[in-house]
Amino acid sequence: MLGAVRRFGVSQALRASAPRSLSARWAPQLLKWQAPTSQAPVLAKFLHTSFPALNAASAQVTETLENVSQEPEFITEFADLKTKGLIDASIIRNITHPGRMALTTMTEVQSQTINQMLGGVDVLAQAKTGTGKTLAFLIPTMQNILSDPTLKRAQPQGRHRSTGAGSSDIRALIISPTRELAEQIAAEAIKVAQGTGLVVQTAVGGTHKRSGLMRIQRDGCHLLVGTPGRIKDILSDPSSGVSAPKLNTLILDEADRLLDQGFSQEINEIKNLLPDPFKVDRQTLMLSATVPKEVMTMVKRTMKPDFKFIRTVRDDEVPTHVRVPQKTVFLQGYENALPTVLELAKTYQARQAEDQNLRPFKAIVYFNSTNEVNLAAEAFMALRGIPGDGRSRSPLGRMRVHQIHSRLTQAARTNSANNFRRAEEAILFSSDVTARGMDFPEVTHVIQVGPPRDRETYIHRIGRTGRAGKEGEGYLLLHDGEYEFYQDKLGDLPLTEDNTLSTASLNMARDLETASPAAAETIEQIKEAMNEVSPIMKESTYRSQLGTMSQSFTKKRNAILALNNLAIHGYGLAEPPAVKASIARNLGLDRIKELKLEEGGSFGRRAIDPFDSGRRGRSFDDSPFGGRRSSNRGRSSHGRSGHFGESRESRRDSPNRYGDAVFGARPRY
DNA sequence: AAAAAAT
Numbered sequence: 001m002l003g004a005v006r007r008f009g010v011s012q013a014l015r016a017s018a019p020r021s022l023s024a025r026w027a028p029q030l031l032k033w034q035a036p037t038s039q040a041p042v043l044a045k046f047l048h049t050s051f052p053a054l055n056a057a058s059a060q061v062t063e064t065l066e067n068v069s070q071e072p073e074f075i076t077e078f079a080d081l082k083t084k085g086l087i088d089a090s091i092i093r094n095i096t097h098p099g100r101m102a103l104t105t106m107t108e109v110q111s112q113t114i115n116q117m118l119g120g121v122d123v124l125a126q127a128k129t130g131t132g133k134t135l136a137f138l139i140p141t142m143q144n145i146l147s148d149p150t151l152k153r154a155q156p157q158g159r160h161r162s163t164g165a166g167s168s169d170i171r172a173l174i175i176s177p178t179r180e181l182a183e184q185i186a187a188e189a190i191k192v193a194q195g196t197g198l199v200v201q202t203a204v205g206g207t208h209k210r211s212g213l214m215r216i217q218r219d220g221c222h223l224l225v226g227t228p229g230r231i232k233d234i235l236s237d238p239s240s241g242v243s244a245p246k247l248n249t250l251i252l253d254e255a256d257r258l259l260d261q262g263f264s265q266e267i268n269e270i271k272n273l274l275p276d277p278f279k280v281d282r283q284t285l286m287l288s289a290t291v292p293k294e295v296m297t298m299v300k301r302t303m304k305p306d307f308k309f310i311r312t313v314r315d316d317e318v319p320t321h322v323r324v325p326q327k328t329v330f331l332q333g334y335e336n337a338l339p340t341v342l343e344l345a346k347t348y349q350a351r352q353a354e355d356q357n358l359r360p361f362k363a364i365v366y367f368n369s370t371n372e373v374n375l376a377a378e379a380f381m382a383l384r385g386i387p388g389d390g391r392s393r394s395p396l397g398r399m400r401v402h403q404i405h406s407r408l409t410q411a412a413r414t415n416s417a418n419n420f421r422r423a424e425e426a427i428l429f430s431s432d433v434t435a436r437g438m439d440f441p442e443v444t445h446v447i448q449v450g451p452p453r454d455r456e457t458y459i460h461r462i463g464r465t466g467r468a469g470k471e472g473e474g475y476l477l478l479h480d481g482e483y484e485f486y487q488d489k490l491g492d493l494p495l496t497e498d499n500t501l502s503t504a505s506l507n508m509a510r511d512l513e514t515a516s517p518a519a520a521e522t523i524e525q526i527k528e529a530m531n532e533v534s535p536i537m538k539e540s541t542y543r544s545q546l547g548t549m550s551q552s553f554t555k556k557r558n559a560i561l562a563l564n565n566l567a568i569h570g571y572g573l574a575e576p577p578a579v580k581a582s583i584a585r586n587l588g589l590d591r592i593k594e595l596k597l598e599e600g601g602s603f604g605r606r607a608i609d610p611f612d613s614g615r616r617g618r619s620f621d622d623s624p625f626g627g628r629r630s631s632n633r634g635r636s637s638h639g640r641s642g643h644f645g646e647s648r649e650s651r652r653d654s655p656n657r658y659g660d661a662v663f664g665a666r667p668r669y
Numbered sequence: 670a671a672a673a674a675a676t
Contacts, residue, residue: 178672
């Protein structure tokens with residue numbers, strides 16, 4: 001609105017933006033008021049306060065006007081921000097010094113937004129993944145705080161302690177949809193703030209609330225970074241001593257996520273705990289790689305009417321990087337998924353051994369449920385105890401295996417994230433906790449098993465690779481029965497079909513004799529590893545997948561058939577697990593005869609939560625055995641009974657290996 | 670039955 005008033009004068013801006021409800025009584029009078037341009041901010045504020053409904057309409061005007069407007073001169077070097085007196089010298093030193101962050105040139109988002117954000121206007125910034133959005137909002141936010149002459153900076157005192165800053169002087173609140181992303185933003189903020197006297201604190205769930213509060217009370221806080229639940233908890237707790245009466249900046253990272261169904265209510269509750277924006281002027285900044293149309297109403301409701309929508313992704317452009325070739329692989333069945341992941345790892349490792357220019361294999365494998373992540377991670381961990389191809393000790397060589405999802409303890413999650421961040425050659429099995437914003441350096445592959453729930457999720461997941469100008473590749477592993485879902489959700493994205501992976505297209509119930517030795521070996525290894533995984537976990541995973549697959553498959557019956565094949569040929573279960581009749585009914589699956597129902601009504605066997613069966617709190621990363629499973633490895637490699645006692649060779653030669661006898665009529669354990 | 674997020 002403010003922009004519109006500045007450019008076109010009061011009357012024209014009003015004519016363009018006045019909603020019907022307003023025009024009847026007020027608009028004619030307002031239109032008569034030819035305010036001088038200098039009055040524009042006052043007018044805009046008055047209109048905003050008096051007619052909240054004006055928000056939506058006026059913001060739209062600003063947005064369209066932005067496309068017409070001339071862009072001012074852009075600064076592209078960090079050093080120039082200092083020489084032009086725009087940004088504090090310590091901040092710029094932290095960014096540019098070779099021993100610190102060692103950056104010289106700004107990215108496109110950075111040079112387009114920093115100046116605007118310094119001016120205090122609300123900004124919604126959309127830019128591709130991995131292009132430095134965090135720094136883009138941290139720099140102007142810190143500068144704006146430092147520009148206040150009344151600011152009490154922290155004074156260094158002793159080794160880790162400092163004093164001077166208060167716990168009720170939060171100037172900027174940064175909200176993130178996941179705990180790990182909040183931690184990552186805080187870590188970057190601390191680097192940028194070094195030597196400025198600004199104090200950065202975090203507030204996330206899964207940590208001790210009291211010790212976090214004590215840190216804030218002891219050292220003070222100017223920028224608080226956190227997740228919605230804990231931030232709300234702290235700000236609404238009068239005994240915490242933490243408050244933000246002078247809050248000037250509210251930042252929503254991954255804004256579209258925070259404004260959608262699951263989060264928007266909590267964000268509103270947080271806003272209600274903050275000072276009235278008409279008494280304490282507040283800048284709102286929102287950032288994301290994706291801004292679906294549906295969230296624009298929420299964006300406009302949260303921002304001032306004159307907000308700027310700055311996009312470095314053109315409207316007609318697909319918001320993924322061309323540097324990241326993206327392939328869709330249609331699997332013979334979901335039982336082919338893990339063999340395919342292993343094949344991708346092995347073939348890349350083999351290429352990398354020949355080509356010094358290739359980086360080590362560092363992959364994130366995404367699944368749609370926590371159970372699938374856990375199952376895959378357990379299987380791959382077990383793989384490390386299986387004799388490898390040729391001379392190597394395991395099929396994975398020296399590759400480390402990590403997993404991360406919400407049902408691990410926070411300590412285990414943090415460990416996984418840190419270990420994977422530092423790892424050279426590793427594979428991270430992950431839920432969508434890491435899909436947004438996480439910056440793991442040098443990720444070479446993003447592999448998605450099953451279709452992402454929506455287009456945005458796909459874009460953010462693929463954005464974990466190809467960051468900061470680096471290369472990367474993406475794979476999406478799907479079932480034929482999901483073709484329509486795929487076309488519908490991801491049809492316009494630059495995916496090309498790939499059928500070069502031999503373990504992807506094998507029929508695991510039939511074709512093993514005709515398979516290449518390498519493919520057969522890979523499948524054998526996964527099968528053997530899968531035997532190490534508890535059947536309880538497999539059954540829970542099956543039940544988890546019912547919900548997602550019955551939605552992504554065009555025909556529900558095909559989803560069940562695919563899932564049953566996965567249970568038998570992939571998980572090695574003797575038969576598909578039974579499901580509660582009530583659940584089958586809820587999913588609209590009760591007429592599908594291939595879905596096995598539990599008997600005995602409400603007295604049927606209760607589903608057991610694998611996370612409650614003794615493994616809670618002990619991930620691979622925080623186990624005392626240095627990431628190796630300590631369980632029955634020794635026992636399992638010798639003295640097996642029945643099928644599993646046979647040598648790998650004899651099994652490979654046996655006919656009908658993938659019939660129902662493959663894993664034995666009765667699974668071990 | 671399906672990510673995430675306060676205890």
